[in-house]
Amino acid sequence: MSLLKVASVACIALTLGACQSLFQPSYRAPLEATRDASEVVQPGCTTADCPLVNIDTVHFASEPKLDALIEQRLLEMTRTTPGAPLPASLNAYREKFLRESGPRNSMYLQAKVREQHDGLVIIELSSYLDTGGAHGEPGRGFINYSRQQQKNLTLADMLRPGKEDAFWKAAQVAHNSWLISTRLSLEPDYVKSWPFQKTPNVALTYGAVVLKYPTTTIAPYAMGHVELQIPYARLDGIIKPELVPVRH
Template identity: 70%
Template sequence: MSLVKIASVACIALTLGACQSLFQPSYKTPLEVTRDKSEQLKPGCSGADCPLVNLDTVHFPAEPQLDAIIEKRLLQMARTSPDAPLPASLGAYREQFLRSAADHHGIYLQSKVREQHDGLVIIELASYLDNGTTNGTPGRGFINYSRQQHKALGLGDILLPGQEDMFWKAARVAHNNWLISTHLDREAEFVKAWPFQKTPNVALTSRSVTLKYDVAAIAPAPLGHVELQIPYERLRGIFKPELLPDGN
């Protein structure tokens, strides 16, 4: 092959490589997100006592799989019993709720972007069921969505094999640190009454892993949704290396 032909082939290869890179997703660029917010009262009802459904959620035009995951999680949080069937959509749930709800009842469902980093989209979910009493039922949750894998990551996707016990030991240390920082460690009765617990709400936030607790899970209700932080440096050998942010 002549030098001219070799040079031509090399140029074509370089051009194709450049074109391919242009069409690969840049995970450092956040996904475009839109917001959909609405509040609807029971048809034909007016006044402060009317049943209502308040929806405030996010959508990702380029990632419909994430939209579907968010909708399903919000529907699960809206259930009043774990085995209740899920409606087909948030719209169907709203119609069903408003059709049967009594006065003073309402439901608030929210999703928002907590962070986007390293190819992950961290969604925080919130719910509040107003059942007409003084105190309603609040809920919280997280979705750790991998843009590379197009799925939500659970602990089984995050931890190295056999490391779940070590992860929760690190969480216990974070709990102790929280007690110290709030000076609650000095209250023997508090420590006894509100021991450490595991939580399903684990978020891969950029600076540390965030654990979030339901109200009255590890502290009295007035303290709200307690958050614990586990630095990533303590999770080396526990987390899969590719899920540790750069520099950890």
């Protein structure tokens, strides 16, 4: 019997989903990631406040598109002015930073796997630029990489058509819950000074849709990057159903 006939007989005996699994890759098994961490000090500097660059990232040998996307996003986080040209690579950025920076200047860049589920790889990105002032400039971001689509999912990719306003209303409910849980809702001046805002940082984690805010957007710098969570149940009819995690 030919291999084609064997496969056909097997498919008849199995459910459609099991049959399809014979020919399509399984996304339940997580991708293997390799950590790549280094800290380089300005060559020739011997003082305690030498400029340095710390890069802690991950590589995916089996997903070159994700690998390239991570480097691209980290390079975007090095910008100090909007629209500034990007370095050719992280190595090029490090060399330029160390060549041009003075004492007490440092840059930290990190990309880590926050979680993997349902064919999605959630990468959390962090940056911290210290130019010797009272405090540095931190940054955060997410990549929601779809292994099936081979791309990063934007908010538009996540939502049903015409549901963006409904999504941000659900986010505002999550913000109100956060104000109540932190008892900040009891401080009228705080609510007036730090009203709800949208954020570009949205992650499709297994437990909830996560929103992470840049510092000084909805809270003072000292409170860091506020994180809000929207349960998937509150996004019924708003988020695309195929992106709601399957409970195994």
